[in-house]
Amino acid sequence: MKENYTMQQDQAVFNRSTQIFLMVLAAVTALVVICNQVFAPDSALHIPTYTVTLLGKYLTFALLAVAIDLIWGYLGILSLGHGAFFALGGYAMGMYLMRQIGDRGVYGDPILPDFMVFLNWNELPWFWLGFDQFWFAMLMVVLAPGLLAYVFGWLAFRSRVTGVYLSIITQALTFALMLAFYRNEMGFGGNNGLTDFKDLLGFDLQSDITRISLFVASAIALAFGYIACRFIVSSKLGRVSMAIRDAESRTRFIGYRVENVKLWIWTFSAALAGIAGALYVPQVGIINPNEFSPLNSIEMVVWVALGGRATLYGAVIGAIIVNYAKTYFTGVLPEVWLFALGGLFVLTTILLPKGVAGLMSRKGATA
């Protein structure tokens, strides 16, 4: 009886956890904006803009974590290469921001970014064309990771590469991209990446109001991304995807086209990761090939593992906890951070298989 009830609950897009999550998100966002704008800088309740940007960064990570949870928690695909999609979205945004610099660069070239002048290039490579238009860049933020994921997924799922093998080749994918983006000849700034951004849609990136707007935009993106994932998960597609997660062969024998379900959810997840990357770049002010490194991608997975899989809100909690801990430790005790992160990996997988979210719901059940 009770099981039936939770199932019905889960079938609604706005189930209880989603409602709570959205309300908390809205409240925190509003509170942060008010604390930053209304209270004077010397007030105890004031939140400095630096912290707001930091929170904005966490929110983009949270969106990325939701994207990973969608495929890991609900589809059973452990991607060790989602950092690649995140970084591709970030590069698309970075290219737009580079074009916005115009002749304010060090070399003052009206069209070419500084690093191309430095490399003695005479004209813009073809793949940089169009990035002076905001709409085109935004399209690319979704299309570039989406297309890569589509092609990769089409190849992988059709030939039924699963489990550990799939994880390993996603890792190979991001590793190959990292090596490629480190090359100056690729035309993405080599190991310095893209940086020195000036403004976005005409707004100065250093100004407080732009930074707060970006924070709010990240919160809105997270909310919409969350709702979209809920929508997928609570739909029939979501039911099938969970069936695939639990018994792939059986689902196939029943007659579902497993590879198509996988392909679409996977591609959607990649596009979501791309959007997160695009919001991340203007807030931190740099994108470089290190974002592709396999270590980054694997760290993202632990956010979800810590928060708890197949809950979505768990992914958000995990991303924020781990990144807050990272900011704290790398500031105070940098040499302890890797110990802490490593310990987190081991302890969450052994002791907390359902993550923080599992801990919370267990408490709720006993209460």
Added chain:
Amino acid sequence: MAILKRRLGLLLFVFMSLFAAQTYAEETHDAFDKGVESLQAGKLKKVASGVSAMIASEDERAEPLLAALLNGELYLHKKQKKLVYLVNKTDEGLEVKSINEGFDSEIVGKRVVKRVPINNNLRREIKAYLAAKNLNHEKSSVREKAVQSLLPELDDISLGLIKQRLTQESNPDVIFLLETAVSLSELESDDQYTKLKSIEVLSNSLEPAVRNGLTALEQSDDTLVKTAATKALAKIQDKAEMYGFIEKVFFGLSLGSVLVLAAIGLAITFGVMGCINMAHGELIMIGAYTTYVIQLLMPNSIGMSLLVAVPAAFLVSGIVGIAIERGVIQFLKGRPLETLLATFGVSLILQQAVRSIFSPLNRSVETPEWMSGSIEFNPILSITLNRLYIIIFCLAVVALLFFVLKKTVLGLQVRAVSQNRDMARAMGVRSEWVDALTFGLGSGIAGVAGVALSQLTNVGPNLGQSYIIDSFMVVVFGGVGNLWGTLVAGMSLGVANKMLEPVSGAVLAKIIMLVFIILFIQKKPRGLFPQKGRAAEG
């Protein structure tokens, strides 16, 4: 009486000859010292006479001195009025060493010493002298080197020496080189027949000087000579390409051996336990650090320390591996993706631990003497010894593993568990025990790979990370749990990588390999040599 007289005579003779020898020695001694004195004057004219005196002295000490003079490494210490060798140029000044034995080197200011002057005539004279000495050296390898160094700039003097040597030489390799030299000089003769004949001789040689000489002949007016030269060059080119190819294959095999060593432990653990050990790279790193520590412990016998390091690294990495299995992996049975994450956490902890203990800087492990150097087959193909040893070492390790897995009780149980765990348990195999030992074995092999890697690169905390993805690729490419597959996959990836490198550059070659494997997995999701039967479904 007569006997006595004869004896007396003999005695006298011995005595006199002794005396004569002594005066002779004194004479040469004097000549050498006179030469040194002249060199000390620092004037070109004096130097010239000094050099001739030294050459005439036939003193043994003359050779290094003249060689240093030739290379511009002979300096005059102005204050002490003594000749010194230049050892090293540093920022603080010049490190010099007295030409007489038994003195330590010292660092002096640039103003204190002055280079002994030399001109082209003198250079030629010294070169001819040194060449003549080396050409008649008792070791054939020295003679070979001497002829080779003469080839690019043959002149009448050296040619005379070479022809003279040719009459006495017995070593076929040296004879060939000497004939090459003679033929090279004959390319400039006016006689067409001699020219053609020498071209034919030269077409068997790979020396760069020969190629230059033949290329020059291609501009000749004589069409017969011209075509012969072109033909000879084409033959040489073919040979050069073939040796270049062999060299590339060799480099590829040595890279492949490294890959196989790094991957084969992973293949075992993956195959038996179905889980991926992301800390495998760090186990390699631990093996490399063990080598480093053992070398610190026995600094006087570097050659021995490497041999000690192999079992030591096996033990250290193996014990760490068993600890990982008992501490982490056994709790995550049947959840391969979680195992992957947990072992990744272990790898981060191990990395940071090494960073805290040994500092984040790279450490270099010394290469023992018996591993440095190279075997030269001909001017194009030479094989470095450390790479050769690594190939041999890799094959030995693989052979040993084959033996363990096919011929021992442990191997039988390992294979049984990897094929069907439940059935093996039902038959009385203690699968937990087998798991721990297998993990220890795989980890120990990783440590041994670390010993090999320490000879190729610097040892640092990131050593493991740079090999882990490559090792995965090898395992996935070869097929899981298959030693043979790992061997073939590692070797072919290594060779393919080295073949691509000159065409595309190192980074692009690596990217191409990665993309290739990603595509390959689509075609054969279970690798080159997939496991067959029910076990494959796991």
